[in-house]
Amino acid sequence: MATLADFGPETVAEVKQVRQVVADxxxxxxxxxxxVWTAGNVSQCLRTADLLVIKPSxxxxxxxxxxxxxxxxxxxxxxxxxxxxSSDTASHAYIYRHMPGVYGVVHTHSTYATAWAATxxxxxxxLTMMGxxxxxxxxxxxxxxxxxxxxxxGVVDTLRQYPHSSAVLMRNHGPFVIGKDAEDAVKAAAMTExxxxxxxxxxxxxxxxxxxxxxVDRLNDRYQHVYGQH
Amino acid sequence: MATLADFGPETVAEVKQVRQVVADxxxxxxxxxxxVWTAGNVSQCLRTADLLVIKPSxxxxxxxxxxxxxxxxxxxxxxxxxxxxSSDTASHAYIYRHMPGVYGVVHTHSTYATAWAATxxxxxxxLTMMGxxxxxxxxxxxxxxxxxxxxxxGVVDTLRQYPHSSAVLMRNHGPFVIGKDAEDAVKAAAMTExxxxxxxxxxxxxxxxxxxxxxVDRLNDRYQHVYGQH
Amino acid sequence: MATLADFGPETVAEVKQVRQVVADxxxxxxxxxxxVWTAGNVSQCLRTADLLVIKPSxxxxxxxxxxxxxxxxxxxxxxxxxxxxSSDTASHAYIYRHMPGVYGVVHTHSTYATAWAATxxxxxxxLTMMGxxxxxxxxxxxxxxxxxxxxxxGVVDTLRQYPHSSAVLMRNHGPFVIGKDAEDAVKAAAMTExxxxxxxxxxxxxxxxxxxxxxVDRLNDRYQHVYGQH
Amino acid sequence: MATLADFGPETVAEVKQVRQVVADxxxxxxxxxxxVWTAGNVSQCLRTADLLVIKPSxxxxxxxxxxxxxxxxxxxxxxxxxxxxSSDTASHAYIYRHMPGVYGVVHTHSTYATAWAATxxxxxxxLTMMGxxxxxxxxxxxxxxxxxxxxxxGVVDTLRQYPHSSAVLMRNHGPFVIGKDAEDAVKAAAMTExxxxxxxxxxxxxxxxxxxxxxVDRLNDRYQHVYGQH
Numbered sequence: 056m057a058t059l060a061d062f063g064p065e066t067v068a069e070v071k072q073v074r075q076v077v078a079d080x081x082x083x084x085x086x087x088x089x090x091v092w093t094a095g096n097v098s099q100c101l102r103t104a105d106l107l108v109i110k111p112s113x114x115x116x117x118x119x120x121x122x123x124x125x126x127x128x129x130x131x132x133x134x135x136x137x138x139x140x141s142s143d144t145a146s147h148a149y150i151y152r153h154m155p156g157v158y159g160v161v162h163t164h165s166t167y168a169t170a171w172a173a174t175x176x177x178x179x180x181x182l183t184m185m186g187x188x189x190x191x192x193x194x195x196x197x198x199x200x201x202x203x204x205x206x207x208x209g210v211v212d213t214l215r216q217y218p219h220s221s222a223v224l225m226r227n228h229g230p231f232v233i234g235k236d237a238e239d240a241v242k243a244a245a246m247t248e249x250x251x252x253x254x255x256x257x258x259x260x261x262x263x264x265x266x267x268x269x270x271v272d273r274l275n276d277r278y279q280h281v282y283g284q285h
Numbered sequence: 286m287a288t289l290a291d292f293g294p295e296t297v298a299e300v301k302q303v304r305q306v307v308a309d310x311x312x313x314x315x316x317x318x319x320x321v322w323t324a325g326n327v328s329q330c331l332r333t334a335d336l337l338v339i340k341p342s343x344x345x346x347x348x349x350x351x352x353x354x355x356x357x358x359x360x361x362x363x364x365x366x367x368x369x370x371s372s373d374t375a376s377h378a379y380i381y382r383h384m385p386g387v388y389g390v391v392h393t394h395s396t397y398a399t400a401w402a403a404t405x406x407x408x409x410x411x412l413t414m415m416g417x418x419x420x421x422x423x424x425x426x427x428x429x430x431x432x433x434x435x436x437x438x439g440v441v442d443t444l445r446q447y448p449h450s451s452a453v454l455m456r457n458h459g460p461f462v463i464g465k466d467a468e469d470a471v472k473a474a475a476m477t478e479x480x481x482x483x484x485x486x487x488x489x490x491x492x493x494x495x496x497x498x499x500x501v502d503r504l505n506d507r508y509q510h511v512y513g514q515h
Numbered sequence: 516m517a518t519l520a521d522f523g524p525e526t527v528a529e530v531k532q533v534r535q536v537v538a539d540x541x542x543x544x545x546x547x548x549x550x551v552w553t554a555g556n557v558s559q560c561l562r563t564a565d566l567l568v569i570k571p572s573x574x575x576x577x578x579x580x581x582x583x584x585x586x587x588x589x590x591x592x593x594x595x596x597x598x599x600x601s602s603d604t605a606s607h608a609y610i611y612r613h614m615p616g617v618y619g620v621v622h623t624h625s626t627y628a629t630a631w632a633a634t635x636x637x638x639x640x641x642l643t644m645m646g647x648x649x650x651x652x653x654x655x656x657x658x659x660x661x662x663x664x665x666x667x668x669g670v671v672d673t674l675r676q677y678p679h680s681s682a683v684l685m686r687n688h689g690p691f692v693i694g695k696d697a698e699d700a701v702k703a704a705a706m707t708e709x710x711x712x713x714x715x716x717x718x719x720x721x722x723x724x725x726x727x728x729x730x731v732d733r734l735n736d737r738y739q740h741v742y743g744q745h
Numbered sequence: 746m747a748t749l750a751d752f753g754p755e756t757v758a759e760v761k762q763v764r765q766v767v768a769d770x771x772x773x774x775x776x777x778x779x780x781v782w783t784a785g786n787v788s789q790c791l792r793t794a795d796l797l798v799i800k801p802s803x804x805x806x807x808x809x810x811x812x813x814x815x816x817x818x819x820x821x822x823x824x825x826x827x828x829x830x831s832s833d834t835a836s837h838a839y840i841y842r843h844m845p846g847v848y849g850v851v852h853t854h855s856t857y858a859t860a861w862a863a864t865x866x867x868x869x870x871x872l873t874m875m876g877x878x879x880x881x882x883x884x885x886x887x888x889x890x891x892x893x894x895x896x897x898x899g900v901v902d903t904l905r906q907y908p909h910s911s912a913v914l915m916r917n918h919g920p921f922v923i924g925k926d927a928e929d930a931v932k933a934a935a936m937t938e939x940x941x942x943x944x945x946x947x948x949x950x951x952x953x954x955x956x957x958x959x960x961v962d963r964l965n966d967r968y969q970h971v972y973g974q975h
Contacts (some may be wrong), residue, residue, distance in 0.1 A: 080514060087321060091939045092776060092932050094874065097802050104344050164874055170946035173871040174796060175954050181403040183431065183458045184394055201873065202967055213955065228873045240321050249321045250422065251395065256400035258880055260488055266457050277432055315549060346690040366729065413688045414554065414624055472552050479551045479626065486630035490718055494635050496687050500660060507662055547781060569843065641863040644784065644854055672928045709856065711782045714859035720948055724865050726917050727789050730890060737892055 057128060059135040066104040070135065072100050073237075074121035080241045081110060081119050084163060087245040090116070095163040096141040099237035100151040105129045107147060111138030122133070131204070134173035142201055149207025150233060153216070157233045165227035167251035172224035173196070178254050181263035185254075186274030188246045190219025198226040206231065219275055220222045221246040286357060289365040296334040298456060299366065303329050304355045306309040310471045311340060314406075314434035315360070317475040320346070326371040329467035333430045334358045337377060341368030361434070372431055379437025380463065384444070389470035397481035401425070402410025402454035408484050411493035415484075416430050416504030418476045428456040434460065449505055452477040454463035463505045517588060519595040525715075529594065533559050533568045533697075534581035541570060541579050542699045544623060547705040550576070553592040555623040557602040558720065562618070565589045567607060571598030602661055609667025609692065614674070617693045619700035624689035627711035631655070632684035637716050637719045641723035646734030648706045650679025658686040676691070679735055684706040687698035747818060755764035756794040763789050763927075764811035771800060771809050772932045774853060777935040780806070781927045785853040786831040789927035792848070795819045797837060801828030814955065821894070832891055839897025840923065844904070847923045849930035857941035858967045861885070862914035864936040868944050871953035875944075876964030879938045880909025888916040896921065909965055912937040 059067060080097045084090045093116070098109035108124050125136035129152050131145040141147075147160045171178050177192040179183070185193070196213040199205040200222045208223075213223045221243040224230040230247050234240030259264045289297060310327045314320045323346070328339035338354050355366035360381050361375040371377075377390045401408050407422040408415070415423070426443040429435040440461045443453045451473040452462040460477050464470030487493045496504075517528060540557045544550045553576070564568040568584050585596035589612050591605040601607075607620045632639050638645070645653070658671040659665040665745035668693045674685045681690040681703040690707050694700030717723050726734075749757060770787045773861045774780045788799035798814050815826035819842050821835040824835070831837075837850045859869050867882040875883070886903040889895040900921045903913045910971070911933040912922040920937050926928030956964075 084752060092935050094939075133851060162941070164872075164943070166943050167946055170945045170950065173943065173947040173953050174951035176951055180459055182394075182399065184372060198954075198956070198960075227871055227954060245322050249324075249394070253396050253403065255950060256397055256485060257403040257512070260400065261404035261406055262481045263403050264428075264457060266428070266872065270428075273430060288577050359634055412624075412629065479624070480552075483624070483626050483633065484716060485631045486627055489631040490630065490715060491634035491636055492656075493633050494687060496658070500658075503660060524810050641917055642854075642859065654878055705782050709784075713854070713856050713859045713863065716945060717863040719865035720860065720945060721866055724888075724917060726888070728936070730888075733890060 056132060059126065059133050062104050062106075066106070069103050070100050070106070070108065070126055071121075071132040073101060074124040077108050077110070077124050077237055078119050078121045080237050081116055083241050084161075084244070085116055087248070089163040089165040089244055089248055091164070095161070096143055096147075097161050097237050097241060098141075098144075098147045098159070100129075100158045105149060106134060107144075109144055109147060110141050111136070112141050114138065129225060143206065143241040145202075145204040146207030146210070146231070150206035150210055150231075153207075153211045154233065156235065159237035160245040161228065161232045161234075161237070161240040163232075163244055163248070165244070165248035165251070168193075168222075168224055168247050169229045169256045170255060172249055173227055175226055177257060178251055179263055180266060180271060181254055181257060182250055183245065183266070183274055184249050186266060187278035188243060189221060189250070190275035191217065191268075191271055193222050193224060193250065194220055196231075197225040198223045198228070203256070216237075221229065287364050289356060292334050292336070296331060296336070298331050298339065300336070300356055301329050301351075301400075303331060304354040307338045307340070308349050309352045309367070310467050311346055313471050314391075314474070315346055317478070318397040319393040319396045319474055319478055321394070325391075326373055326377075327391050327467050327471060328371075328377045328389070330359075330388045332441055336364060337381060337429055339374055339377060341366070342371050344368065345460050346390075353440060355409055355478075358393075372381030373436065375432075375434040376440070376461070377439075379434035380440055380461075383441045384463065385494060386465065389464040389467035391464075391474040392459065393465070393469040393478070394460075395474070395478035395481070397422075397485045398454055399459040400478050400485060401481055402459060403457055405456055408497060409493055410455070410482050410489060410490045410501060412480055414499040415480050416454055416475065416496060417450060417508035418473060419480070420505035421447065421451075421498075421501055423452050423477060423480065424450055426453040428458070448476050516592060516693040517594050521588065522564050522566075523744060526566070526672065529561050529563050529588055530566070531581075533561060534584040537568045537570070537584050537697055538579050538581045539556070540697050541576055543701050544621075544704070545576055549625040549704055549708055555621070556603055556607075557584070557606045557621050557697050557701060558601075558604075558619070560589075560618045561591055562597040566594060567604075569604055570601050570606060571596070572596065572601050573736065596714070603666065605662075606667030606670070606691070606717060609664040610670055610691075611673045613667075614693065616695065619694040621672075621692045621694075621700040621704040622689065623692075623708070625704070625711070626706035627715045628653075628682075628684055628707050629689040630715060631711055632689060633687055635686055638684070638711050639723055640726055640731060641714055641717060642733055643726070644706065644708055644725060646683040646708050646731040647738035649681060649710070649736035651677065651708065651728075651731055652683060653682050653707060655681055656691075658688070660707045713724035747824050749816065752794050752796070756796070759793050760796070760798065760816055761811075763791060764814040767798050767800070767814050768809050768811045769926055770927050772807055773931050774805055774851075774934070775882035777938070779853040779934055779938055781854070781857040782895075786792050786833055786837075787849075787851050787927050787931060788831075788834075788837045788849070790819075790848045796824060797841060799834055799837060800831050801826070802831050804828065813920075822872060833896065834948055835892075835894040836897030836900070836921070839894035840900055842922075843897075843901045844923065845856060846925065849924040849927035851922045851927070851930040851934040852905060852919065853922075853938070855934070855941070857945045858883075858912075858914055858917040860945060861941055862919060863917055865916055868914070868941055869953055870956055870961060871944055871947060872940055873956070873964055874936065875940050876956060876961040878933060879911060879940070881958075881961055881967035882910075883905065883912050883914060883940065884910055886913040886915045886921075888918070906958050960964035
């Protein structure tokens with residue numbers, strides 16, 4: 056098995072920085088009400104090596120520190136860290152191996168996104184915010200058992216059919232969300248829950264007015280290329 | 286392009302004070318649960334010059350400071366500030382140009398207000414709080430794409446039909462809210478979400494009992510002229 | 516008009532203490548998510564004089580201090596304080612004049628309680644917590660305009676028909692809640708919203724199983740006489 | 746009556762430690778939004794003696810300290826503590842007497858779990874998280890009045906029929922939850938509310954897709970034996 060000593064100083068420095076980033080982002084999961092107790096996890100893939108940094112399994116959020124984050128290779132083997140990694144590590148690793156450009160993955164069981172997942176329905180695209188962030192509906196992925204990379208494969212297969220979406224609602228389970236780094240994925244996880252909640256609430260009071268696909272495309276294009284600081 | 290140096294000391298002083306006010310009010314959007322991540326923005330129009338102060342685009346709320354707020358003229362051009370202004374700046378500017386007496390504008394995607402917007406329905410007036418704050422139902426505005434002043438025009442056109450309302454629910458998008466200053470607009474944005482949530486919840490358990498228009502008018506008149514400290 | 520100087524040192528001391536209590540309890544309205552912005556108010560009636568201490572009108576919760584609380588007589592006239600008192604002062608005063616044993620009154624627009632009020636329905640008694648706190652359903656009161664003691668009269672008239680209840684849902688408006696002191700009333704206001712929310716949620720998924728009246732009576736008797744520290 | 750002086754130094758030391766644990770865990774009930782005002786309670790059974798440590802009756806959460814926790818024997822008699830113990834003490838004691846391996850009990854009135862309880866329906870098992878934590882649906886228990894051990898008996902009788910569940914929704918009342926210690930029970934109480942909320946939300950938008958029992962069994966087995974740090 057490899058250890059961190061097998062990697063160069065650039066990677067050691069990146070590990071240190073990413074441990075801090077990933078530990079801090081778990082607090083954002085709490086801030087935006089996306090997780091309960093120990094459910095949910097964030098990882099980031101390194102730029103300088105085929106390694107990822109992920110939450111340890113079953114630790115309460117208030118006890119998470121940069122040092123408790125676990126470094127694994129992209130087959131899910133532990134390379135550095137005293138704790139066992141998240142049960143979802145193999146699925147995070149699968150996503151990084153198969154999706155170039157993805158350097159952040161988040162999994163939550165956030166309430167309304169998971170409600171859509173329990174009924175096997177995509178979240179319909181009735182919000183400009185959905186055009187921006189997801190380029191259409193948020194898709195449901197297949198039912199898969201935890202503990203292998205089967206969930207990761209289900210995520211990747213679903214995103215190939217929905218190339219603009221950053222989220223998949225795994226059936227009867229909850230959202231998996233990708234980003235260009237971990238912060239970007241956490242943002243998309245927060246947006247996933249927000250649009251899930253809003254579309255759920257809209258469904259209770261009437262028919263959701265669909266947005267024309269040409270308008271969805273325009274929103275998505277602008278958001279991906281113009282929004283924010285450049 | 287103008288810079289802040291083209292304006293007198295009164296305006297420079299007002300910019301400084303309003304930057305603080307607008308930065309602080311963004312925290313109120315979080316406190317009252319009106320925004321997620323970077324969505325939503327507050328602006329205030331100056332009294333001493335045709336300028337507005339608004340949130341920068343795509344910055345996380347915890348990183349907002351008075352200095353990061355952006356000063357623009359009423360055509361949406363940046364006059365002072367290191368960051369790109371909110372994507373909604375042109376619409377805020379349009380509102381200030383066309384609505385004398387309005388010195389504060391807020392935009393959110395708050396959950397229940399946006400749910401009404403996604404179904405294209407006004408929030409019916411079934412609460413004394415709605416008589417107070419909106420003088421009747423909260424109206425839905427047209428569907429408009431972001432990035433130009435088209436949203437601002439949709440807001441102004443809708444408010445001309447609903448002169449007592451301080452909020453418009455832009456269809457499939459979310460609320461735009463006006464006030465006599467930014468704080469007044471943030472208050473109205475919080476009220477918009479509260480009445481949207483309450484009327485939504487009422488709709489699930491029975492028929493909302495309408496309030497007589499004469500009573501709505503009395504409530505609105507008293508609230509606008511008697512309530513609070515004078 | 517009377518001033519505080521017309522009252523003895525016992526009353527001056529009680530005013531000082533009750534100002535602190537009432538200011539602190541307004542923070543509990545925020546903690547338990549019962550109010551938005553400046554909506555809602557708490558008062559306590561003195562033991563040593565026919566005076567009440569109440570929130571000033573239209574001030575943001577974060578700016579409330581003991582000194583900003585207003586002292587009024589039981590006709591609603593200001594006796595001490597620099598601010599205008601709550602618009603609901605005359606109704607609080609009416610309740611104290613007509614209900615011996617009541618020394619605390621709270622008014623909120625809490626979301627789910629107000630949703631029941633907007634449909635004109637009592638909250639049905641389907642929870643042991645409701646038997647404990649309200650001795651049956653939480654009743655709806657009549658529609659009344661704000662600004663006079665008409666709301667207070669509507670509260671008192673309704674509670675005479677529901678002698679075990681500590682709350683009335685004023686139609687299209689929101690809950691008014693009484694207690695043996697202000698803290699007791701704030702507790703009952705928090706319970707009112709909690710049972711309103713729970714019964715509302717239950718109504719969405721099936722038929723609420725009623726509790727036998729004899730069991731409700733037993734619960735209410737025990738809670739009022741055995742629960743807590745004696 | 747026994748006092749703490751009748752027990753050895755090991756038990757005195759354990760009481761001190763468990764008082765701290767139980768007081769701290771009450772804060773988690775607030776963090777995860779499981780209780781209002783004074784409703785809800787946590788206890789832990791000692792390893793070194795047939796004693797339990799439980800919340801005092803009717804005290805606000807912000808005033809709870811390790812010293813205010815009450816030590817009782819497993820018949821519910823007070824052994825140490827200045828306050829009266831929770832009204833549910835006899836039921837906690839009954840559970841410890843009849844369920845070997847259970848050292849933590851939590852009772853809440855959390856909103857959505859209690860909504861299911863008010864309609865007398867089990868929470869259907871439509872989430873992998875439910876397979877993990879409860880091994881199937883979360884069962885409803887019988888209607889029982891508070892104040893004796895009748896509730897505890899209802900909990901134990903129900904769990905005998907649902908041996909993988911850690912929670913029972915007492916009808917018209919709220920959840921009782923067990924664990925291998927108090928922290929484990931608080932975690933399960935948080936999970937109970939989360940799955941109650943998610944399944945409730947799913948029910949509003951469509952049919953919940955059931956999970957095959959063989960998959961539920963696999964999830965439950967893995968979660969109980971592999972998840973977390975070992």
